[in-house]
Structures are given as structure tokens and as C-alpha cells.
Amino acid sequence: MRAILTTIGKDKTGIIAGVSCYLAQNDINIVDVSQTIMDGYFTMMMMVDVDDAAADFEKLTQELDALGTKLGVDINIRNQEMYDAMHQL
Amino acid sequence: MTLCTSYRRPVLETEKIMETVRMVSEEKLDLRTITMGISLLDCIDSDSDRACQKIYDKITKKAKDLVRVGEEIETEFGIPVANKRITVTPISLIAAASGDHDYVKYALALDRAAKTVGVDFIGGYSALVQKGYQNGDKTLIKSLPEALTQTDLVCASVNVGSTRTGINMDAVKEMGEVVKKASELDYMNNAKMVIFCNAVEDNPFMAGGFHGVGESDVVINCGVSGPGVVKAALEKVKGESMDVVAETIKKTAFKVTRMGQLVGTTAAKRLGAKFGIVDLSLAPTAAIGDSIAEILEEIGLSSVGAHGTTAALAMLNDAVKKGGIMACSHVGGLSGAFIPVSEDAGMIKAVNAGYLNVSKLEAMTAVCSVGLDMIAVPGDIEASTISGMIADEAAIGMINAKTTAVRVIPVPGKKVGDTVEFGGLLGYAPIMDVSHASSAAMISRGGTIPAPVHSFKN
Numbered sequence: 001m002r003a004i005l006t007t008i009g010k011d012k013t014g015i016i017a018g019v020s021c022y023l024a025q026n027d028i029n030i031v032d033v034s035q036t037i038m039d040g041y042f043t044m045m046m047m048v049d050v051d052d053a054a055a056d057f058e059k060l061t062q063e064l065d066a067l068g069t070k071l072g073v074d075i076n077i078r079n080q081e082m083y084d085a086m087h088q089l
Numbered sequence: 090m091t092l093c094t095s096y097r098r099p100v101l102e103t104e105k106i107m108e109t110v111r112m113v114s115e116e117k118l119d120l121r122t123i124t125m126g127i128s129l130l131d132c133i134d135s136d137s138d139r140a141c142q143k144i145y146d147k148i149t150k151k152a153k154d155l156v157r158v159g160e161e162i163e164t165e166f167g168i169p170v171a172n173k174r175i176t177v178t179p180i181s182l183i184a185a186a187s188g189d190h191d192y193v194k195y196a197l198a199l200d201r202a203a204k205t206v207g208v209d210f211i212g213g214y215s216a217l218v219q220k221g222y223q224n225g226d227k228t229l230i231k232s233l234p235e236a237l238t239q240t241d242l243v244c245a246s247v248n249v250g251s252t253r254t255g256i257n258m259d260a261v262k263e264m265g266e267v268v269k270k271a272s273e274l275d276y277m278n279n280a281k282m283v284i285f286c287n288a289v290e291d292n293p294f295m296a297g298g299f300h301g302v303g304e305s306d307v308v309i310n311c312g313v314s315g316p317g318v319v320k321a322a323l324e325k326v327k328g329e330s331m332d333v334v335a336e337t338i339k340k341t342a343f344k345v346t347r348m349g350q351l352v353g354t355t356a357a358k359r360l361g362a363k364f365g366i367v368d369l370s371l372a373p374t375a376a377i378g379d380s381i382a383e384i385l386e387e388i389g390l391s392s393v394g395a396h397g398t399t400a401a402l403a404m405l406n407d408a409v410k411k412g413g414i415m416a417c418s419h420v421g422g423l424s425g426a427f428i429p430v431s432e433d434a435g436m437i438k439a440v441n442a443g444y445l446n447v448s449k450l451e452a453m454t455a456v457c458s459v460g461l462d463m464i465a466v467p468g469d470i471e472a473s474t475i476s477g478m479i480a481d482e483a484a485i486g487m488i489n490a491k492t493t494a495v496r497v498i499p500v501p502g503k504k505v506g507d508t509v510e511f512g513g514l515l516g517y518a519p520i521m522d523v524s525h526a527s528s529a530a531m532i533s534r535g536g537t538i539p540a541p542v543h544s545f546k547n
Contacts, residue, residue, distance in 0.1 A: 004106060006106060006107075006110055008110070034103060036103060038103070038107065043103070043107065045103060045106055057164055057165050058161075058164045061164050061167075074114075076110060076114075076167055077167070078109075078165070078166055078167040079165045079166050081166075081351060081355075082109065082166045082167070082168070082348070082351065083105065083106055083109055085347045085348060085350065085351035086105075086109055086344045086347050086348055086351075087102065087105040087108075087109075087344070
């Protein structure tokens with residue numbers, strides 16, 4: 001399953017490192033990534049492949065949530081179908 | 090640093106992804122309900138104990154994974170699902186074979202099954218008497234106050250009229266008395282009971298949901314919500330013409346419905362059930378920022394209840410349908426804007442400020458999705474006055490060929506201006522004033538209001 005991972009928050013050193021390090025440790029491959037500053041906020045989007053992930057989706061969500069708190073950002077992961085359904089005809 | 094690689098098509102469309110994230114986290118986009126409709130026609134038995142056992146067994150078997158799958162979807166799609174619910178075939182049809190003198194036993198069986206599978210509500214303790222009563226209907230209606238008092242999760246509904254059959258005024262009279270009696274036992278009972286005209290058979294919303302006899306054995310319907318998202322979209326078109334407002338609502342409704350369609354079909358697939366419909370209703374919650382009243386105010390009314398409210402609501406309702414219909418394969422249920430008082434922070438505020446009364450709400454029901462919904466009234470209201478309110482609403486539904494309903498809650502010991510707390514999604518409500526003139530003589534006539542002629546429609 002492909003998922004979209006969004007990371008939003010105040011810019012600081014180590015956000016990309018923190019997130020990608022977690023993904024690597026959990027066998028989640030980054031398929032695509034884009035990062036920008038929107039309205040003064042650090043905004044990173046990643047498309048990831050969670051098929052080989054070490055943990056189930058619920059655990060991933062919880063751990064990423066905790067990681068977000070540690071890094072001072074909001075991290076969300078959602079099935080990519082959600083975005084496709086809403087925005088693609 | 091900006092990184093972007095291409096893959097099939099530009100997949101990471103930043104703006105669109107951000108829009109979805111914002112809709113969920115800030116604008117309270119959620120799915121109001123995933124509802125499993127279960128037919129109980131194969132549970133009919135002349136021995137009521139055996140029938141209740143069959144009902145319990147079938148519900149707990151078919152819906153055993155409903156809550157788990159609902160939660161799974163919540164996590165995976167990151168969309169909160171406010172309620173997981175079950176609807177069943179109207180119990181008056183199932184229980185009629187038994188010859189019992191009351192059907193409380195059936196309500197208890199439904200309640201037990203609902204608790205076992207962990208859903209929030211179970212609907213279908215219902216009777217359809219738009220044209221007349223069969224024996225099962227009579228027994229069920231008589232047992233309503235008791236059945237609702239003895240159960241926690243069971244919701245009831247009675248359909249008293251339709252455009253094709255007219256209005257059963259005997260039922261209207263009786264339901265006034267039932268509402269009154271139910272409130273004397275426990276006023277919360279009436280939060281779980283709706284009186285309909287033109288009830289629909291695939292409605293996933295409570296308290297009026299039931300599983301119609303024309304439906305498949307097990308069906309997943311879902312109800313989307315999203316007033317906050319519509320309001321947020323309208324904030325961006327301040328001062329623009331009504332055409333732009335309608336267009337904006339349409340586009341937003343489309344996106345919200347696509348989400349409902351995805352969640353509904355995914356849930357149906359995982360539960361091995363047929364996917365039924367998406368109900369396009371905008372359903373508010375008592376939380377600030379999730380209110381139909383606030384949408385109407387964003388359109389340009391200083392408060393809901395101002396002149397122009399009905400027009401704004403009509404446009405909103407229509408635009409939601411236009412946007413939603415193309416977004417999903419099957420639309421059904423009630424599909425429109427709900428205007429419950431207790432469940433909508435903006436409505437509560439307008440009532441407290443004196444801008445909104447029962448008469449204005451009644452006018453609004455002519456163009457919205459349901460009717461006089463979650464309205465708390467003084468406990469000493471006459472049963473015939475409640476029947477009068479039911480008759481008025483049923484007439485609006487009958488003449489306009491739409492669904493209308495009444496869910497009024499007489500609260501014993503409370504008077505106009507007091508507040509009553511219902512809790513959870515049901516919110517809280519100020520006690521509203523009703524007309525003090527009597528409807529008794531008309532209501533006591535009983536009989537039937539004939540179906541309207543529609544060839545001279547104007």
C-alpha cells in the first residue's frame with residue numbers, strides 16, 4: 001500500500017533526518033518526496049511504500065505521532081487512495 | 090530546498106494534499122456514520138423467544154467486525170468516523186408473527202446485540218403506518234415508551250404519512266400521546282424516536298434509520314458530514330455573488346462525498362457486504378465550527394432565523410446534492426442539511442438570542458433534509474399539541490413529496506428559557522416555546538388526510 005506522509009511545523013534542524021531515519025529503520029521506502037515552506041511553515045510530503053513495513057499501520061500512526069511531538073511538528077500518514085479519491089476524477 | 094521527482098503523473102500535489110489535511114484537522118471533516126443495514130426477515134418466528142435469539146445471532150454474526158473495520162479505516166485514511174451503527178428491518182413486521190402483547194423483548198434483543206458488537210446505535214424498532222395499522226404496528230407503537238426506557242442503544246421511528254397515501258391521523262394522534270408518555274418515563278427516550286412522513290428505507294442516520302424490506306440482506310451505507318469544511322470554503326468567497334456561493338458549496342460537497350464513497354466502498358468490501366448508498370447530509374455537531382447555522386451566517390445572515398434564512402438553506406441543500414450526486418455511485422438516505430437545534434452550536438445560540446423559534450424552524454423544514462429535529466419543549470405540553478406539530482410537518486412532507494420528521498423532546502419540570510443537556514453527539518438545548526392555542530379538537534377527529542392530487546401541482 002502506498003501512503004502519503006505529511007510533516008508540517010516550524011522549521012528547524014533535523015526534521016527531515018528524523019523522519020527519514022524512522023522510515024528507514026522500519027523498512028518503509030520513500031517513493032517520492034517534496035518539501036517547501038508554505039505560509040512560513042516547513043511542509044514536507046512523502047509518498048511511501050508500507051508493504052514491507054516492520055509495524056502495522058496503527059502502530060506506525062502512533063509512533064509517527066510520537067516522533068512528531070519529539071520533533072515539534074505534525075506528522076500524518078494516510079492511505080494514498082484518500083487523496084486520489086478526493087482530488088482525481 | 091525543493092525536491093520533486095515525477096512518477097506517472099505529478100503525484101505530490103502539495104496544495105491538494107494540504108487541502109485534505111486541513112479539512113480533517115482544522116475544519117472537522119469526518120464521516121458521521123458507517124451503518125450496516127441487516128435484514129431480519131429470515132428471523133421471523135411465531136415463538137418470540139426463538140425469534141429474538143435468531144435476531145441476536147444474525148446481528149452479532151453479520152456485524153461482528155463492523156467496529157473493528159470502522160476503526161481500521163479511521164486509522165488508515167486518517168478520517169474520524171463518529172459513529173458505527175446498525176439498522177434492521179422494522180420490528181413491527183418481524184414481531185407480528187408472534188402474537189405477543191408487547192415487543193419490549195425484541196427491543197432488548199436488539200440492545201443486547203448492539204452492545205455485543207460495540208456499535209453506537211441500532212435503529213429499526215419501527216412501524217410503517219402511513220396508510221393503516223396492522224396488528225404488529227399497534228403492539229409496537231404501544232410498547233414504544235417502555236421499550237425505549239428499558240434499552241440504551243435502540244432507536245425507534247414511526248412513519249405516519251406519505252405523498253402517495255396521505256396522513257394517518259389516528260397514528261398522528263397516538264404518537265403525540267406516545268411522545269408525552271415516553272418523556273414522562275425518561276425524556277431522553279424522545280431523543281431516540283422520530284416520527285416521519287415519507288420515511289426512506291436506506292437512511293443511515295438515527296434515530297430514524299431502518300433497513301427497508303426492498304434492501305439486500307446486508308448493506309453498508311454511510312453518511313458524510315462536513316459543515317465546517319463548507320463554512321471554511323465559503324470564508325474564501327466573502328462578498329461574491331450567490332452564484333459563486335452555490336458553486337463553492339457544490340465543489341466542496343463533491344470532495345466530501347468522494348471521501349464518503351471511498352470509505353463506504355472500502356468498508357463494504359472488508360465486511361463482505363454490499364455497498365448501499367452515501368447519504369449526502371450535512372450533519373452538524375455541537376462543537377463550534379461544525380454548524381449548519383454558521384454556514385448560513387457565513388452566507389450573510391447576522392443570525393440564523395433572520396429573513397432570508399429559508400432561501401439560504403434551500404440553496405445550500407440543493408448545492409450539496411448537485412455536488413455530491415456526481416461524486417458517488419449511489420446517493421440515497423435523506424441527503425441534505427440537517428437542522429437539529431440541540432446538535433448545532435449556532436442554532437442553540439440563535440434560539441437563546443430570540444432569533445429562532447419553532448415557526449421559523451418549521452418553514453425551514455420545507456427546504457431542508459428532515460424536520461423539527463431535537464427540539465426541547467416544556468414538559469407540560471399537551472399531547473394534542475405535539476400531534477399538531479407532527480401533523481404540520483407530515484403535511485409539509487406530503488405536499489412537497491419530501492421526507493419530513495419530528496423529534497421533539499418534552500422535558501418534565503422544565504420551562505421556556507431553561508436548558509437541558511443530552512450529552513455526546515446529541516448536545517444540549519434551550520427549552521423552546523410552542524403555540525398555546527389548542528389543536529385538540531382537530532387531532533381527536535382521527536381518520537386520514539387523503540393523499541394530495543399532484544397533477545395540479547403549483
